[in-house]
Amino acid sequence: MSHAAEDTAGAPAILSEIRPAVKPRAVLVGHGRSFSWISNKICGIAEEKTPVWWWWCFIMACIVASFTVAGITYLVATGVGVWGHRSPVNWAWDIVNFVFWIGIGHAGTLISAILCLLRQKWRTSINRSAEAMTIFAVVCAGIFPVFHVGRVWYAWFLFPLPNSNYVWQNYRSPLEWDVFAVSTYGTVSVLFWYVGMIPDLATMRDRFASVGRTMRARIYGLFAMGWRGSSRHWSNYEMAYLILAGISTPLVLSVHTIVSFDFAVSLLPGWHTTIFPPYFVAGAIFSGFGMVLTLILPLRAIYHLEDLITQYHIDCMCKVILATGTMVGYAYAMEFFIAWYGANPYEGFAFINRAFGPYWWAYFIMISCNVVTPQFFWFKAVRENTWLVFILSLFVNVGMWFERFVIIATSLARDFLPSSWGYYSPSIVEIFTFFGTFGVFSVLFLLFVRFLPIMAVAELKAVTPQADPHAGEAHT
Amino acid sequence: MAKLFPKSINRLPLQLAVYLVVVVCVATAGVTYYMTPKYTRVGYAPIQPVPYSHAKHVGELGLDCRYCHSTIDTAGAAVPTTQTCMNCHNQIKTASPALALVRDSLQSGRSIPWVHVHVMPSFVYFDHSVHVNRGVGCVECHGKVNQMDVVTQMQPMSMGFCLDCHRAPELRVRAKADVFNLDSKTIEAAQGIDAARRFVHDWNIRPPQSCSGCHR
Numbered sequence: 001m002s003h004a005a006e007d008t009a010g011a012p013a014i015l016s017e018i019r020p021a022v023k024p025r026a027v028l029v030g031h032g033r034s035f036s037w038i039s040n041k042i043c044g045i046a047e048e049k050t051p052v053w054w055w056w057c058f059i060m061a062c063i064v065a066s067f068t069v070a071g072i073t074y075l076v077a078t079g080v081g082v083w084g085h086r087s088p089v090n091w092a093w094d095i096v097n098f099v100f101w102i103g104i105g106h107a108g109t110l111i112s113a114i115l116c117l118l119r120q121k122w123r124t125s126i127n128r129s130a131e132a133m134t135i136f137a138v139v140c141a142g143i144f145p146v147f148h149v150g151r152v153w154y155a156w157f158l159f160p161l162p163n164s165n166y167v168w169q170n171y172r173s174p175l176e177w178d179v180f181a182v183s184t185y186g187t188v189s190v191l192f193w194y195v196g197m198i199p200d201l202a203t204m205r206d207r208f209a210s211v212g213r214t215m216r217a218r219i220y221g222l223f224a225m226g227w228r229g230s231s232r233h234w235s236n237y238e239m240a241y242l243i244l245a246g247i248s249t250p251l252v253l254s255v256h257t258i259v260s261f262d263f264a265v266s267l268l269p270g271w272h273t274t275i276f277p278p279y280f281v282a283g284a285i286f287s288g289f290g291m292v293l294t295l296i297l298p299l300r301a302i303y304h305l306e307d308l309i310t311q312y313h314i315d316c317m318c319k320v321i322l323a324t325g326t327m328v329g330y331a332y333a334m335e336f337f338i339a340w341y342g343a344n345p346y347e348g349f350a351f352i353n354r355a356f357g358p359y360w361w362a363y364f365i366m367i368s369c370n371v372v373t374p375q376f377f378w379f380k381a382v383r384e385n386t387w388l389v390f391i392l393s394l395f396v397n398v399g400m401w402f403e404r405f406v407i408i409a410t411s412l413a414r415d416f417l418p419s420s421w422g423y424y425s426p427s428i429v430e431i432f433t434f435f436g437t438f439g440v441f442s443v444l445f446l447l448f449v450r451f452l453p454i455m456a457v458a459e460l461k462a463v464t465p466q467a468d469p470h471a472g473e474a475h476t
Numbered sequence: 477m478a479k480l481f482p483k484s485i486n487r488l489p490l491q492l493a494v495y496l497v498v499v500v501c502v503a504t505a506g507v508t509y510y511m512t513p514k515y516t517r518v519g520y521a522p523i524q525p526v527p528y529s530h531a532k533h534v535g536e537l538g539l540d541c542r543y544c545h546s547t548i549d550t551a552g553a554a555v556p557t558t559q560t561c562m563n564c565h566n567q568i569k570t571a572s573p574a575l576a577l578v579r580d581s582l583q584s585g586r587s588i589p590w591v592h593v594h595v596m597p598s599f600v601y602f603d604h605s606v607h608v609n610r611g612v613g614c615v616e617c618h619g620k621v622n623q624m625d626v627v628t629q630m631q632p633m634s635m636g637f638c639l640d641c642h643r644a645p646e647l648r649v650r651a652k653a654d655v656f657n658l659d660s661k662t663i664e665a666a667q668g669i670d671a672a673r674r675f676v677h678d679w680n681i682r683p684p685q686s687c688s689g690c691h692r
């Protein structure tokens with residue numbers, strides 16, 4: 001109360017003498033680029049003649065994707081036994097890959113929802129592609145649990161549809177929670193992506209129409225849903241976007257929390273830990289930003305987007321990776337501490353086995369990629385070296401895949417009974433299927449780059465210096 | 477700039493919504509009616525190689541189910557052997573053309589190729605004896621066979637059909653003496669639900685509802 005009294009009585013005398021440091025805000029669009037330059041740049045990517053590199057990449061991606069098609073076709077024709085799962089490791093690469101891809105999506109939702117609510121304006125250059133990445137990652141993630149059910153034509157049993165078998169879902173199972181978490185996540189992500197894109201689709205419609213490409217203009221126009229950019233449209237749009245951001249915000253935390261419940265709710269040492277939800281969420285955002293950098297840095301170089309994705313943007317992403325990577329490292333340490341402090345011999349063994357057991361190599365890769373790699377981002381020189389950032393982002397992706405592998409395989413391979421211990425290695429079918437998902441993802445992402453505005457054109461214009469009536473004036 | 481779309485396109489979202497609602501409703505109704513065992517299985521009445529009439533033998537002449545399906549209360553379902561038919565038909569209607577196949581079968585030793593009516597999938601464990609010995613009458617699953625000239629499937633035999641009874645056996649059980657009497661009433665219908673519950677309790681009827689109860 002005394003503080004409040006002080007405030008009402010008048011500011012302390014010292015306040016008038018304080019001169020806050022004038023720190024210029026980071027410029028989000030470089031070289032004072034104009035509105036029309038931004039429109040031309042981003043829409044031009046989809047309007048130009050298909051570049052040769054795109055065709056090469058697309059063909060490569062299709063070839064890689066065919067591995068997933070082949071793997072899955074073989075699985076459906078033969079049975080789920082073609083994967084390397086054997087008792088005791090009945091969950092392996094399929095769940096590893098599922099969690100890996102789902103986790104990657106989280107950066108997109110974080111950028112679009114939480115950073116929107118926190119008014120982090122740097123999100124505008126990356127949110128569109130990050131949201132696309134989210135959706136495509138969910139597509140890739142979905143492949144694994146759906147085909148792991150074996151008889152994929154019964155995958156609809158996952159949903160509560162009345163049927164003459166009276167098969168009903170077990171709502172006490174976290175796997176069922178997962179079905180709802182992931183399907184909600186996918187739906188909301190698509191909605192968010194699409195709603196955010198409507199003004200830009202209208203821009204593209206008008207640009208195509210003005211050069212007489214009516215067919216394209218009609219297609220974009222259909223999806224722009226009659227957007228004219230009136231004040232009423234913008235008012236509704238902003239409100240819809242804000243509501244979607246509000247809906248998505250809990251999803252950032254809930255989806256991977258529920259994914260972690262798949263493990264944490266079980267009784268297996270190494271899985272049954274309360275730290276899993278925050279640790280999984282941090283890991284998901286960590287891996288997601290790794291993937292955002294992996295995708296955006298090449299795009300930035302190919303399309304010369306340095307004025308839109310500035311060094312400041314890369315800095316911000318590197319710092320998020322540093323923060324979440326360090327959280328993940330803390331979680332690794334805390335798991336060990338609790339295993340020791342909890343004094344449960346099985347729990348203790350699970351973690352000793354994780355680090356020094358037969359999968360020590362996977363643990364070593366995980367630690368070096370997830371804990372050591374991000375620490376480089378403390379250094380400005382590293383953050384400013386784009387090549388190095390790109391390579392480190394690849395390590396983040398690798399590390400987070402291994403994290404899921406370490407958690408899932410090591411815990412299952414050696415549980416309570418030494419007589420039932422085993423060692424898991426993937427079958428060639430699993431390897432093909434996983435390898436191919438990178439192709440599936442790339443095909444979708446390349447199509448996105450080719451046909452849709454890869455950045456939020458309308459939003460970008462709003463963060464240019466000239467859109468700010470106080471442009472260049474310091475806050476005093 | 478020329479207009480890209482006619483004005484009528486403004487109605488497209490509403491039209492799409494209505495269309496979708498109609499399609500979903502029709503599809504749901506269609507699947508529910510035409511693609512469930514209530515439609516696909518009930519009414520199945522294959523033509524049998526010998527025109528044996530249950531209505532005549534059971535309904536009119538009063539044969540017990542167990543005279544032919546002799547192992548039903550001890551082991552399981554059994555289709556009668558040709559000898560069972562000939563127990564009577566070596567005396568009665570010995571020259572009937574309808575029985576030519578039965579006589580051939582007896583001479584040659586090859587069984588009569590009866591057509592399976594109630595087909596239980598091989599992934600389901602079903603034992604007749606435990607049902608008939610705990611008050612589940614033949615009529616519950618097979619219908620009034622004593623009135624059928626041609627045996628017809630009367631119940632969907634879906635998992636839901638099994639579970640309906642497994643979840644509420646007190647509504648289906650009948651007195652031990654009535655199990656093979658296809659015209660009898662259930663205990664619930666005859667004496668009320670309390671008597672039926674007592675029967676279920678006294679006979680320790682606890683039908684499994686776990687997956688492995690039937691899918692072993």
